[in-house]
Amino acid sequence: MSGLSKQTQSVMTPAAKAQQARAAEGSETKSRSPSFSSARVSLGTFKATPSQGSSGGCGGCQPSSCGGCGGGSNVSFDPRLPKSNVDPRAPLPTAAFGGSTLDLAPAPSVAAVAALSHTALEKALGPMPSEAQVAQMAPWAEQGKPQGGGCGSGSCGCGGGEAKEPASVNEALESYVTDDTYLGDLTQWIAPPPHAPAASLQKLARREFLRQLLIGGIAGIGLAQNIACKPDQRAEMVQQHYYRLSPKDRKEVIARLEREYWSKYRKNAKISMKPAKKGVLFGYALDLSLCIGCRKCVYACAEENNLSRDPQIHWIKVLQMDAGHGLDLHHGTPFYNPEKVPEAGKTYVPVACQQCADPPCTKICPVGATWREPDGITVIDYNWCIGCRYCMAACPYDARAFNWAEPSIPANQLNTDMHYLGNRPRMKGVVDKCTFCIQRVRENRLPACVESCPVGARKFGDLNDPNGELQYILKKKKVLVLKEELNTKPQFFYYY
Amino acid sequence: MWFFRFFKASILTMLRGGKWYYLWLAFLLGLLGVGCLAYWHQFTQGLIVTGMRDPLSWAFYIGNFTFMDGLAVTTVLLVVPAYFYDWRSLHTPVVLGQLLAVCCVVMAMLFVTVDIGRPDRSWHLIPWLGVLNFPRSILAWDISVLVSFMALNVLLAFYALYRAFLGKEYNRKILFFLIALYVPLALGVQTIAAFLYVGLPGRPYWNAAILVPKFIASALCAGPALLLLILQVLQKTHALKLEQRVFEKIAEWMTYAMAATLLLFGAEVFKEMYSDTKHAIHMKYLFFGLHGKTALVKFAWGSLLMQVIAFALYLSPKLRKKTWAMNLGALLIYFGVYLEKGIILVVPAYTPSALGIIYEYQPSWVEWSVSAGVFALGFLLFTLMVKVAIPVMQGELQLKHCLKVTELPMQDPELQQALGGQKSAAGQDDA
Incomplete structure (x- = not known):
């Protein structure tokens, strides 16, 4: 158990730091709490239904289709996998779910949160601490009350706070480069130095020009074979690394991608490049004792993140474990297909990207196409990845998936709400992975898997928020991480 | 100065040959064509057409890449006695070995290229233009390391060939300097190839320091074995003149390398099997299969058996001097190591996968076809280069054979001396 406390500590330290930082900043984080607190709401409302769930309603849902693992549908990994199971759109029973899971309902409103009774909370979070503590960990209860400037921890949910969002990509980039709490491991040498003197900036510009010339030359050679190449394709061929794109380049890239998706899906996509918010460190917690293995999260994830339907790719793999073997992964399989879940003698461990604080997958990328963002999310620039799959060899959690063939998404199922580093449709031959639904969480929404979980086993929030739900779980629950001995420091915690 | 002559003579030599030479080239070109077609299929459809998921x-392509990495360092055994101790009979094998190394590095790089999903983005690897994530x-x-090693091989082989073409002695100082670079760089190639795997904590089958010496030892088995076989073929086809002692010496060095390989293998098996942790599951899958899945068992035992028999044959100095025993041993060790690097090194690390999926x-x-194509390209390159290298190294193709009387260099006393009294014979153009 000593390891566990170490884990907790490693998370606590940045939290303490951020707390100090925020005492000075004040208003920055105001807007976060209401929406993250809705994790507790979903947890509260859904918590009321697990018995229904397991008795055949929603929990027993989905005599589920092919589990994790995005292999080609034409090659089944396991004889237990029936051929007909490739369709992720098999109808989902919706009885206990109040509608369809596919209809990703927006986070419950503040009013709904306020109306939440303590009993529901108690059900959700187990034995409740004292009244004072409840107030502390449920800042929404204070909603609407005027808050003093000092505001204790400085991060409670002072309702009316407007998100201070960068007005333009330009501003966003600026705020990014000058962000000194930056945790990423890449930009320090890809992006120009933050406070470069004018002369060296000029030099940089000249270098940039030369680089463009050279790239142009390379592209020219490529194009000599294919004169009919369209300008958009040409632009894609010579596109630079995400952190080398100027604000103008970024606009052009977004416009180009939107044109591309229009011609492919006839849908107006909205692609964001919203950077990480200062001081936020996303974390995830999953209650192992609640998970019933229904795989609703798996399919909600596929819908939300535009995962390829054929060949089928899944970012979440729910492992069915033999009871009595704990987390021994050699006693688990993602390929299970019962009439009803949960089955007797089985437990379930959903695994997706663990968003390690020290990710083995980013340091080995030969082209720096994958890195950890300041808010703790490991992302991939799909336009920079060369598809060598070294990161897949390095990942101890099998969290990365490769697009072995051209991914296919039915046009009517395309999620048009996209982030450049997240759920925009990928191309053949690149790696993709879970991003905590970066397109949602950076807009203060919850990941799709959290919203879709019928038993409220999934919790998401800001680890730097001392009063947040994640910190509560870390302090009060028995928390563990997968493959702790590898020292990857996951920000994805399992508890029971 | 005479570069142009050298290239002209080389090209003309490459284009001339007997019936079997052309047939061999046609065969390799055909294989290359098959490889190209298969690769086009893979390029358009995606890597879904491979067996990987x-x-x-990572699988066969990366295994081949690792094997080629190993073959490339073959010559490191030969360069030191050849140049430092000036063993003249080894000079030709060393140059041939370096040419082989060039081909192997080319093949290694091609195997990576065919393995990646977006070869069109290879330019992302070029520093400054793209991003080379060095040193992380x-x-x-x-x-x-591979690029520098290839450059050094090209430089050394070209220098030796060009001096021989001019009929001049090589400059010992330059060569000593290059060799002093060559040995550590060659060992570096193998070490870093092993680090590729060792540095992944999530794959316990690879995450073992013993992989580094094992890589070096097994490379020094397979590479010389291939060289031994190739030299004998070249003796028949290209009238290559070599002392028997060269073969005996190479076979002797191989014996040491084989002993080291087997010892290191034994150490690894002991560590895994005796401690019998969860991590041993990969080795158990390899040798005994898991849950009825036994695809690799035959390769594992086959490779081990081949290596042991080869070692037994080579262990007795008397026996390994016999041609049949030497060749059989070389063949066995070559294919034994090929299986070990090509399949046994890569596949079990993923079986079961990080989440226990088998x-x-x-x-x-x-x-298969793409790999055959890559091999064909490598052999094609080697065939063409060897066609020039052997006559040049044996003094049968030299500048003096390519010059007209009027072109004889009068200003270069050293060259005049080299040409010696044969001015009268220098009338004919080309060899």
């Missing part, structure tokens, strides 16, 4: 994302990524190290891998026909 998410739980097993071991793959970036590997690319750097996916049985079989190379698809596309992988």
